Amino acid sequence: MSIPLGYLIGLAILAFPVLRLPRVPMPLGTSVFLITMSINELPVLAALAFGASTALALAEGDLASPVALGAAIVAAACLGLQIWRGATTPSVLRRAMGPIAVSGRVPLWRVLGFPFAVRPRSVERFADLSYGPASRRNRMDLYRRRGTVAGAPVLIHFHGGYYTTGHKSSQSLPMLHRLAERGWICISANYRLRPAAGFEDHVVDAKRLVAWVREHAAEWGADPERIVLSGSSAGAHMSAMAAFTHGDPAYQPGFEEADTSVSAVVSLGGYLGRYFDDRPETSPTESVRPDSPPVMVVHGTHDSLVPVADARRFAERLRADSRNLVVHAELPGAHHGFDLYWSPRFAAVVNAVEAFTAEAFARQRVR
Structure with missing residues (x-):
């Protein structure tokens, strides 16, 4: 036989x-x-x-x-x-969110029938907009709901790729499409990569994009006071470092007076340790400050590229040192890159991101 x-x-x-x-x-x-x-x-x-x-x-x-x-x-x-x-992801996220209510709605036809990130007809994309002097890498795609948009919150997403590769049209697109459908303006951006660029260049690019949003908010219907930074893997590292260094002129060459503060940060499978040169000031975990914005940390328990223990340490440091909202969720069985498809897992994560950002905006209004 x-x-x-x-x-x-x-x-x-x-x-x-x-x-x-x-x-x-x-x-x-x-x-x-x-x-x-x-x-x-x-x-x-x-x-x-x-x-x-x-x-x-x-x-x-x-x-x-x-x-x-x-x-x-x-x-x-x-x-x-x-x-x-x-x-089990929805119940895990509900526990992580505590008293913050999370929708249980899931787009079943996408999850079961066509889980790939295809932009819905109700969302329009403006591709390859320039936000900085690097002609090839300071480019972004902007998504918004068709028709008139006014006072829309903004989500900026940075892709992962070990800071050496990656593209703006590759990661977290289900989240960008969903939020744009619901009235957000969503931006997915490229940024300068290693080895031509280093840590400071990445952070400058992120902050430059925040400054661009504030400068051009009126023409796109955006609310310049409601900006969320998000990222996958290295993009989460970049988002956190940009948020934790707001107001630092060393990372804002030529736009030192620009307001680069943000309302919240969302880390999706993020790398949260030191950069390649191993300086402590390049680590989000070691750069948490009392006025760090609200942060949501979502990580897979089975991530073999970025251990879940690193995300756990980051969340613990945030809870110890920051006075703002911290949400930390570990997704059972999830690996790196859980944000690429309309999977049942990521649909639940998107619901939680909506609830988290709504809470962050509400707390911002009462400060």
């Missing part, structure tokens, strides 16, 4: 994301991240792939092998566990 190696390899790939792996160095970590993220965040498609491959194996008599049958049972259990972990 032959053992269907191809089928077994496929099962192993489908079951692999259920594991909590140790931190994996680059570039192997990128490969692990891509495999685990896609399967973990697309549970319906993963289940369909499992069903199709198992039906084919059954038709060809491969399941007569005890090894194949046992592997199929284990893989089915792993997929079931992955789906269950994703389904």
